[in-house]
Amino acid sequence: MSIEKAVAYAEENRDRFLHELKELIAIPSVSSSSEHKQDVQRCAQYVRDAMKVVGFERVEMVETERHPIVYGEWLGAPGCPTVLLYGHYDVQPVDPLELWETPPFEASERDGRLYGRGTVDDKGQFYLHLKAMESWMKTAGKLPLNIKCIIEGEEEVGSESLEPFLKENQDMLAADVAVISDTSMVKKGWPSITYGLRGIAYFQIDLRGSEQDLHSGIFGGAVKNPIHALTDIIGQLKDKDGHVTIPGFYDNVVEVTEEERAAMAELPFDEEVFRQEVGAPELTWEKGYSALESLWCRPALDVNGIWGGFTGEGSKTVIPAEAHAKVSVRLVPNQEPDVIGNLFEKYINEISPPEVEITVQRMHGGRPFLGDLSHPVFGAASRALEKGFGTKAVFIREGGSIPFVRDMTDTLDLPCLLIGFGLPGENAHAPNEWIDLENYALGTLSAIHLYQELSEM
Ligand code: BES
Ligand code: MN
Ligand code: MN
Numbered sequence: 001m002s003i004e005k006a007v008a009y010a011e012e013n014r015d016r017f018l019h020e021l022k023e024l025i026a027i028p029s030v031s032s033s034s035e036h037k038q039d040v041q042r043c044a045q046y047v048r049d050a051m052k053v054v055g056f057e058r059v060e061m062v063e064t065e066r067h068p069i070v071y072g073e074w075l076g077a078p079g080c081p082t083v084l085l086y087g088h089y090d091v092q093p094v095d096p097l098e099l100w101e102t103p104p105f106e107a108s109e110r111d112g113r114l115y116g117r118g119t120v121d122d123k124g125q126f127y128l129h130l131k132a133m134e135s136w137m138k139t140a141g142k143l144p145l146n147i148k149c150i151i152e153g154e155e156e157v158g159s160e161s162l163e164p165f166l167k168e169n170q171d172m173l174a175a176d177v178a179v180i181s182d183t184s185m186v187k188k189g190w191p192s193i194t195y196g197l198r199g200i201a202y203f204q205i206d207l208r209g210s211e212q213d214l215h216s217g218i219f220g221g222a223v224k225n226p227i228h229a230l231t232d233i234i235g236q237l238k239d240k241d242g243h244v245t246i247p248g249f250y251d252n253v254v255e256v257t258e259e260e261r262a263a264m265a266e267l268p269f270d271e272e273v274f275r276q277e278v279g280a281p282e283l284t285w286e287k288g289y290s291a292l293e294s295l296w297c298r299p300a301l302d303v304n305g306i307w308g309g310f311t312g313e314g315s316k317t318v319i320p321a322e323a324h325a326k327v328s329v330r331l332v333p334n335q336e337p338d339v340i341g342n343l344f345e346k347y348i349n350e351i352s353p354p355e356v357e358i359t360v361q362r363m364h365g366g367r368p369f370l371g372d373l374s375h376p377v378f379g380a381a382s383r384a385l386e387k388g389f390g391t392k393a394v395f396i397r398e399g400g401s402i403p404f405v406r407d408m409t410d411t412l413d414l415p416c417l418l419i420g421f422g423l424p425g426e427n428a429h430a431p432n433e434w435i436d437l438e439n440y441a442l443g444t445l446s447a448i449h450l451y452q453e454l455s456e457m
Contacts, residue, residue: 005139006448010131014441017131018114020050021440024089024123025107025116031067031090031157040153043089044068047151050130055137056149064161067153074133075146080455082146084175084414086404087126087182088155091118092429099431113434120435121428125181125421126151128440132447144455148175152404155182158202158364159404166404166411177377177454178408181443183420186396187268188436191385191446193378194418196296196397197405199331199368201340204361205230205348207308207323214319224355226323227308234325236351237301241287242294244301244329246347252334254370256289256297260397264292267394277425296397300330326363330399337365366403375415380453385419388446419450 010017029043030036044061051059051072059072067090075082094104094117102108107116114124129149136143150173152162166173185192209226210219239245256264271291275283285294294300308323310316329340345360352358371378373395385393402418409416421443427433 002140003448003452006135007445009139010135010441010444010448013131013135017128017444018437018440021114021119021124021127022107024127025118026105028105029090029118029153030093031154032093040067040090044070044153047089048072050127051149054130054133062165064154064165066157066161069153069162069165070151072149073147074143076142077144077146077455080145081176081457082148082174083451083454084173084178084408084412085126085129085147085149086178086180086408087129087151088122088153089126089151090153090156091121091123092156094431096431101432104433109437112437114437114440115432115434117433119433120422120426121433122155122182124435124440125443128421128444129179129181129447132444132451135444135448136451144451147451148173155402155404158366160364162404163407166407170411173412175412175414178405178412178414178416179450180402180405180416180418181420181447182402183398183400183418184422184424184426185420185439186394186424188423189389189391190268191389191391191393192396192420193381193385193393194396194398194420195371195373195378197369197418198296198299198399198401199335199337199366199406200328200401200403201331201337201344201365202328202363203326203341203344204363205233205325205327206359206361207352208321208357209355210319210321213321216317216319219319223319224353225319226356227320229353229356230306230308230323230325232353233348233351234303234306234327237327242285243287244299246343248343249299249340252336252339253299254333256293260297261293263395264290264296267292267396274424295399297332299332299335300399301327303327330401331368333368333370335368337367341365364403366401367406369402369405369409369416371416376457377415377417377454380457381417381419381450384450384453385446387449388442419446
């Protein structure tokens with residue numbers, strides 16, 4: 001059977017596959033920064049050329065209002081299922097740069113890991129699929145099924161150009177199953193299939209107390225300080241038990257089932273090990289739930305940043321005119337970003353004191369995802385991972401968000417397989433991001449098997 005040849009090809013070309021990933025990492029495709037616009041463009045070109053190497057019949061770089069979408073397809077298996085592969089070539093900013101042990105855009109190997117921005121999120125993970133496809137094409141001369149491939153450049157900034165692309169190209173993108181590697185495994189040696197993701201709603205709160213900054217001696221005591229007003233507001237968003245206090249916030253939350261609870265309790269997750277990895281003196285999560293349930297199945301509200309007033313060297317006696325915060329809410333089924341946005345805005349306006357002017361800006365959002373495990377694609381994925389890793393796969397949910405997942409599954413009406421090869425402690429979005437080198441290789445093998453398994457459905 002030709003799959004053995006594809007597997008052998010991947011093993012023989014392991015070093016080259018790694019070398020190419022290092023080249024991809026070297027392109028600083030930070031989507032949020034206008035300074036890197038040309039780099040993002042260059043990265044899209046690299047991905048386009050990599051798709052050509054695979055042997056796709058059609059490869060396109062689709063310009064958008066912001067960053068290009070790279071699309072490729074190979075439809076040479078009539079009568080066979082079609083996979084829609086999704087990934088992102090954009091990365092998060094690298095600051096604080098001084099905390100990186102090696103430069104973020106010079107991928108470097110240490111202790112069985114490849115360090116660099118985007119190694120695991122998501123360059124290494126989508127690239128291994130291209131290498132799995134190449135392994136099929138260069139040995140069998142064909143893929144076992146049809147593949148359509150979208151690699152975008154705006155995932156880390158909310159995927160805003162992708163929805164219009166999806167809506168305008170529904171027919172072109174029709175497929176039987178979506179495949180995404182942009183998540184993690186629950187533990188090394190435990191290949192994982194993620195069937196649930198949280199959604200997100202993101203806000204900026206701006207407060208103004210006076211026309212301009214004021215002398216705190218002359219005015220202090222009679223003028224409301226907007227930073228105090230802001231911290232008061234933030235303090236009223238959650239109670240002591242970790243519940244979000246916004247009225248109506250939990251109305252549509254689907255409770256975790258007993259079956260899921262039992263399955264989660266069986267996973268190799270240790271709260272104390274997790275605490276040590278985080279490096280916090282103590283953890284805190286919602287009363288009545290386990291840590292994993294809180295991370296994966298319960299909504300969460302977090303202040304992502306807060307600023308205002310004087311923060312320079314020394315002291316300056318001032319009542320600042322403004323205060324600001326960025327707040328994100330992680331959503332679970334069936335919370336809708338727009339509905340939560342309305343509730344959030346209404347509550348914040350209600351509790352804001354009359355001495356300040358407040359505005360709430362709604363930034364990007366994404367809906368939560370929960371797959372139907374009874375769909376046969378999950379069995380196929382599970383068999384593929386078992387062949388790739390030599391161990392049984394587990395089914396997990398995760399707390400992160402990939403906004404496009406719901407857009408895609410709803411618009412195209414297909415199941416979605418989230419098969420991630422990241423690991424706990426991978427430092428995604430943080431300094432010293434890494435991908436496990438063994439996972440990069442085993443992930444490639446698993447993808448080779450996945451296409452085979454899905455083709456037999
Ligand atoms: N790959 C992550 C999402 C993820 C990480 C899912 C780990 C599951 C486990 C993705 O690149 C990401 O960072 N998403 C953002 C979405 C946001 C920018 C709209 C997130 O979750 O913060
Ligand atoms: Mn990602
Ligand atoms: Mn990310």
